[in-house]
Amino acid sequence: MNQLLLTDTMTDKGNFTVPKLTESNMGFGVLGVFLGLLLEVSTHGPHTVPRTSWKHQDVDLLEFSEPGIFNYSTLLLSEERDALYVGAREAIFELSKKNVTIKNHKVQWTVTESHMNMCTLKGKSKERDCLNYIRVLQVVDDERLYVCGTHAFQPQCDYLNLGDFSLEGQTEDGRGKCSFDPSQSFTTVMVDGELYSGTAYNFLGSEPIISRYSPSHSLLRTEYSTSWLNEPSFVFADVIREGTNRVVGEDDKIYYFFTEVSVEFEFFGKLLIPRVARVCKGDLGGQRTLQKKWTSFLKAKLVCSMPELNFVFNVVHDIFILKGKTGQDTVFYGVFTSQWGNVGLSAVCAYNMTTVEEVFSKGKYMQKATVEQSHTKWVRYNGISPSPRPGACINNMMRQQNISSSLYLPDKTLQFVKDHPLLEDPILPIGNRPLLITKDVNYTQLVVEKIQALDGNIYDVIFTGTDKGVLHKSVVFQDEVHIVEEIQLLKNSEPIKNLLLSSKTRSVYAGSDSGVVQTPTAFCRKYLTCYDCVLARDPYCAWDPNTAACVNILDTPRHGLRKLTQSLNGDADKCPEVPQKDYQSVLVKPGSSAELPCMVNSNLAHVMWTFNGSVLSEASRFLFMGENGLLVYSVAPEDQGSYECWSFEWAPAAGKNFSRLLAGYTVKLDLPPRPPTQSTRPTHPATPLSSQENSNVHAAEGNVETRRGSLTSTSFTATVLPTPPQTHSSLTPPPSSTVKVHPRRSFPLNSAAPYPASREPEAEYLQHNNSVALLFLFLLFFLLFLAAMVYNCYMQYLPAPCLRLRAALLGTHKCSHQPEYRACEAGLMETSATDKMNMTEQPTQNGSQASKNLRALRDTGYETEPECGNGQLPSHSSGSASPSQEKPFDVDCDSQSIQFADADEPCC
Ligand SMILES: *[C@@H]1O[C@H](CO)[C@@H](O)[C@H](O)[C@H]1NC(C)=O
Ligand SMILES: *[C@@H]1O[C@H](CO)[C@@H](O)[C@H](O)[C@H]1NC(C)=O
Ligand SMILES: *[C@@H]1O[C@H](CO)[C@@H](O)[C@H](O)[C@H]1NC(C)=O
Ligand SMILES: *[C@@H]1O[C@H](CO)[C@@H](O)[C@H](O)[C@H]1NC(C)=O
Ligand SMILES: *[C@@H]1O[C@H](CO)[C@@H](O)[C@H](O)[C@H]1NC(C)=O
Numbered sequence: 001m002n003q004l005l006l007t008d009t010m011t012d013k014g015n016f017t018v019p020k021l022t023e024s025n026m027g028f029g030v031l032g033v034f035l036g037l038l039l040e041v042s043t044h045g046p047h048t049v050p051r052t053s054w055k056h057q058d059v060d061l062l063e064f065s066e067p068g069i070f071n072y073s074t075l076l077l078s079e080e081r082d083a084l085y086v087g088a089r090e091a092i093f094e095l096s097k098k099n100v101t102i103k104n105h106k107v108q109w110t111v112t113e114s115h116m117n118m119c120t121l122k123g124k125s126k127e128r129d130c131l132n133y134i135r136v137l138q139v140v141d142d143e144r145l146y147v148c149g150t151h152a153f154q155p156q157c158d159y160l161n162l163g164d165f166s167l168e169g170q171t172e173d174g175r176g177k178c179s180f181d182p183s184q185s186f187t188t189v190m191v192d193g194e195l196y197s198g199t200a201y202n203f204l205g206s207e208p209i210i211s212r213y214s215p216s217h218s219l220l221r222t223e224y225s226t227s228w229l230n231e232p233s234f235v236f237a238d239v240i241r242e243g244t245n246r247v248v249g250e251d252d253k254i255y256y257f258f259t260e261v262s263v264e265f266e267f268f269g270k271l272l273i274p275r276v277a278r279v280c281k282g283d284l285g286g287q288r289t290l291q292k293k294w295t296s297f298l299k300a301k302l303v304c305s306m307p308e309l310n311f312v313f314n315v316v317h318d319i320f321i322l323k324g325k326t327g328q329d330t331v332f333y334g335v336f337t338s339q340w341g342n343v344g345l346s347a348v349c350a351y352n353m354t355t356v357e358e359v360f361s362k363g364k365y366m367q368k369a370t371v372e373q374s375h376t377k378w379v380r381y382n383g384i385s386p387s388p389r390p391g392a393c394i395n396n397m398m399r400q401q402n403i404s405s406s407l408y409l410p411d412k413t414l415q416f417v418k419d420h421p422l423l424e425d426p427i428l429p430i431g432n433r434p435l436l437i438t439k440d441v442n443y444t445q446l447v448v449e450k451i452q453a454l455d456g457n458i459y460d461v462i463f464t465g466t467d468k469g470v471l472h473k474s475v476v477f478q479d480e481v482h483i484v485e486e487i488q489l490l491k492n493s494e495p496i497k498n499l500l501l502s503s504k505t506r507s508v509y510a511g512s513d514s515g516v517v518q519t520p521t522a523f524c525r526k527y528l529t530c531y532d533c534v535l536a537r538d539p540y541c542a543w544d545p546n547t548a549a550c551v552n553i554l555d556t557p558r559h560g561l562r563k564l565t566q567s568l569n570g571d572a573d574k575c576p577e578v579p580q581k582d583y584q585s586v587l588v589k590p591g592s593s594a595e596l597p598c599m600v601n602s603n604l605a606h607v608m609w610t611f612n613g614s615v616l617s618e619a620s621r622f623l624f625m626g627e628n629g630l631l632v633y634s635v636a637p638e639d640q641g642s643y644e645c646w647s648f649e650w651a652p653a654a655g656k657n658f659s660r661l662l663a664g665y666t667v668k669l670d671l672p673p674r675p676p677t678q679s680t681r682p683t684h685p686a687t688p689l690s691s692q693e694n695s696n697v698h699a700a701e702g703n704v705e706t707r708r709g710s711l712t713s714t715s716f717t718a719t720v721l722p723t724p725p726q727t728h729s730s731l732t733p734p735p736s737s738t739v740k741v742h743p744r745r746s747f748p749l750n751s752a753a754p755y756p757a758s759r760e761p762e763a764e765y766l767q768h769n770n771s772v773a774l775l776f777l778f779l780l781f782f783l784l785f786l787a788a789m790v791y792n793c794y795m796q797y798l799p800a801p802c803l804r805l806r807a808a809l810l811g812t813h814k815c816s817h818q819p820e821y822r823a824c825e826a827g828l829m830e831t832s833a834t835d836k837m838n839m840t841e842q843p844t845q846n847g848s849q850a851s852k853n854l855r856a857l858r859d860t861g862y863e864t865e866p867e868c869g870n871g872q873l874p875s876h877s878s879g880s881a882s883p884s885q886e887k888p889f890d891v892d893c894d895s896q897s898i899q900f901a902d903a904d905e906p907c908c
């Protein structure tokens with residue numbers, strides 16, 4: 001309930017307006033709580049930054065798309081046939097699983113003219129809606145796939161012969177199997193030849209249905225009732241086989257995951273709730289009650305929240321089920337965001353199958369109760385539920401009672417489950433909190449793989465796709481999550497619509513509107529040093545000292561594993577000693593600048609430069625420390641010496657701070673024979689910290705553009721500093737270098753929404769501090785502004801609209817005191833004079849009756865407050881003050897709704 005209170009406060013945020021705030025003093029409280037929450041989440045909340053960022057072109061990705069074909073959103077992997085089937089708009093492809101750029105087959109499935117016409121007649125767009133979006137691809141048997149498409153808002157299904165990759169042309173009605181609307185959510189799963197789906201059953205998309213299509217049985221479906229399904233958004237469905245639980249004769253179960261509008265919480269507006277629902281595979285419906293309806297449909301609330309911050313992630317976007325040997329070893333993972341998406345947080349929660357089963361088999365039911373006749377409320381059902389337990393699958397115990405199928409379930413049980421499909425007990429995540437919370441991303445999809453590292457432990461590796469085409473790879477290490485890397489999978493910033501993983505090909509496949517992308521699960525070879533390889537903490541990667549390379553342990557034969565170095569806590573001390581690097585000497589012409597590259601591949605590393613052994617700070621020298629290295633502006637004799645670039649990386653799991661020398665340079669002036677009399681260094685007392693000042697300095701030298709360009713773009717490799725006439729540009733001569741120049745570091749993957757705080761811990765700290773300071777400043781100014789306004793209103797320095805605003809701020813008090821009336825009118829005369837208002841119905845001094853009537857007419861809002869005449873008059877508005885000196889402000893303009901505040905009319 002606390003959590004709800006909180007979410008409650010957040011809706012106010014979206015349409016936050018002054019009148020809303022002023023309606024009550026609560027407004028401030030609400031605002032405060034909300035700001036407090038944001039602050040807390042952004043400063044103290046967990047924030048995980050990917051250690052490494054790979055751009056699209058940094059890594060070897062395999063891509064597939066065909067011109068003119070879009071919406072590659074349905075993917076199906078076939079391990080047997082080594083194929084990836086892709087359902088796109090009006091086409092189905094068979095790609096090679098090993099390399100998706102290889103297209104083995106393609107079949108087109110377009111909409112006929114007549115269907116198209118019918119669709120456009122119904123008001124749908126010809127280019128967008130009235131096409132055939134392939135949404136269902138399921139394996140029927142070795143030779144066939146079951147395929148459904150939206151087919152111009154008349155869903156159809158067909159069989160796809162895998163032999164010659166052709167549609168058999170036996171089209172079936174796709175209603176309830178596939179959505180009508182291509183943009184509507186749906187889910188399907190084929191279990192033993194029967195198609196389970198969750199989608200909309202009608203053209204309008206308003207009738208949600210969870211159903212089963214079976215060649216041998218008749219259609220089984222959900223009741224059409226909001227207590228069963230209330231505007232659901234389906235995300236996933238899959239079967240959980242009972243395995244060892246067969247001893248009690250339990251049935252296999254199909255789990256559905258969706259977000260729906262809550263019925264059980266009172267909330268103004270729609271409160272979304274993530275759910276898991278379950279049906280039994282053997283369900284046949286009831287005999288009389290629940291005929292051809294599920295007798296086993298039960299649903300429960302999924303919880304994914306940060307309890308200490310009262311923050312709820314209430315929208316589930318995708319689920320991945322990591323199946324164990326038994327049903328009980330199974331874990332399912334979900335990606336969640338909040339309904340209030342602008343908070344910018346995503347979370348991954350994991351659920352233990354045992355917990356889920358517990359809730360379904362023992363949980364309390366909820367019941368609809370009618371309070372005050374019209375109003376219904378959902379409360380816990382505390383009575384005794386009928387036996388056998390409503391919604392339970394048929395097991396051996398029931399069979400002993402001669403209930404061999406759902407057809408023989410007693411009506412009492414069926415009626416009960418029909419009325420009580422919702423369980424009260426929530427399904428709590430493992431550890432009662434999210435595994436992973438990430439700021440400034442919207443996760444859309446996830447897949448998980450278990451991997452046995454060299455320490456013998458099995459780790460969960462979580463791949464999450466975002467709405468900007470980025471893939472995050474995280475590893476769960478001792479209940480902490482480390483984001484190993486992020487990869488810009490899609491060229492464009494578009495959502496990842498589907499994500500699949502194949503352990504066999506060690507690849508992740510992503511489907512999007514523009515194409516299909518295949519990426520390896522690890523990029524070990526990209527780590528060039530042992531430090532990088534170990535600090536990456538990637539369970540797939542280990543350092544091979546023999547070949548001096550970072551290798552994938554899955555590529556390494558078993559006997560070779562012992563020699564490898566891996567430490568999932570990032571303890572890079574295990575790395576062999578690296579020989580001291582030689583310094584690279586750099587000759588610089590006096591007055592020109594020197595660029596000393598230093599590549600850091602880690603977003604978690606903190607870079608430090610030393611000069612002649614002492615730490616350089618930007619404030620002290622004419623330097624610029626960029627992401628790619630150090631830039632020394634107009635080198636002077638005192639800048640000669642040795643420069644070292646150090647990287648410090650804190651490995652929290654190892655509890656160690658690892659430092660290493662990345663690059664070393666000896667900078668010398670290339671002095672011409674004549675003595676260097678002329679110092680080229682500008683005499684401005686400018687500190688290079690501020691790029692603004694820098695640009696001023698160089699503006700004086702007449703070349704702003706290049707300077708700014710080199711500062712703002714993070715790479716300044718080719719930028720030559722403009723300097724006074726006699727100097728030449730000189731950059732680090734790249735050839736004949738003895739220092740190994742690292743490859744270019746990756747830039748933030750998404751310049752629009754990067755991890756701004758990820759570069760250096762210090763910068764991060766500063767940023768947080770800034771945001772805190774800014775918020776406090778904002779609040780302070782707001783309060784000052786309010787105070788000033790109130791004061792000015794009080795003193796009548798401001799015109800009438802202000803009076804009304806102020807009045808609204810303090811609540812409403814109608815006054816009926818005659819003296820005040822006059823005072824008000826007097827005040828009005830004054831303000832109207834200053835405002836030069838054109839008053840059509842200006843009350844006269846003696847027209848108090850008319851003004852009273854007028855007031856009655858305008859008394860729109862806030863009328864429930866007591867009249868101030870009945871002894872509850874606030875002291876400040878008491879009529880004792882002389883009207884000429886102290887202008888009353890609690891006049892009847894108070895009662896005017898704020899929407900009239902800018903009307904050019906008098907208040908009385
Ligand atoms: C299909 O792809 C197009 C082009 O990227 C996109 O604009 C559209 O929203 C997509 N439609 C659906 C239903 O995904
Ligand atoms: C799930 O919970 C059961 C019972 O509490 C426990 O034995 C099992 O280890 C848990 N599984 C996971 C993956 O946490
Ligand atoms: C179950 O049915 C069998 C055969 O019809 C009957 O002999 C038996 O008594 C029944 N058992 C119960 C518990 O109803
Ligand atoms: C996440 O999605 C919401 C709603 O779709 C959007 O307002 C927000 O900007 C997105 N945030 C990021 C970081 O992409
Ligand atoms: C730095 O060291 C070099 C060589 O060791 C020396 O020539 C130079 O004067 C030193 N610079 C400063 C500022 O100490």
Ligand SMILES: *[C@@H]1O[C@H](CO)[C@@H](O)[C@H](O)[C@H]1NC(C)=O
Pocket residue numbers: 606608648649650657
């Ligand atoms: C690691 O060392 C660097 C450099 O001395 C320091 O700035 C940083 O604060 C240290 N980090 C931690 C967590 O101790």
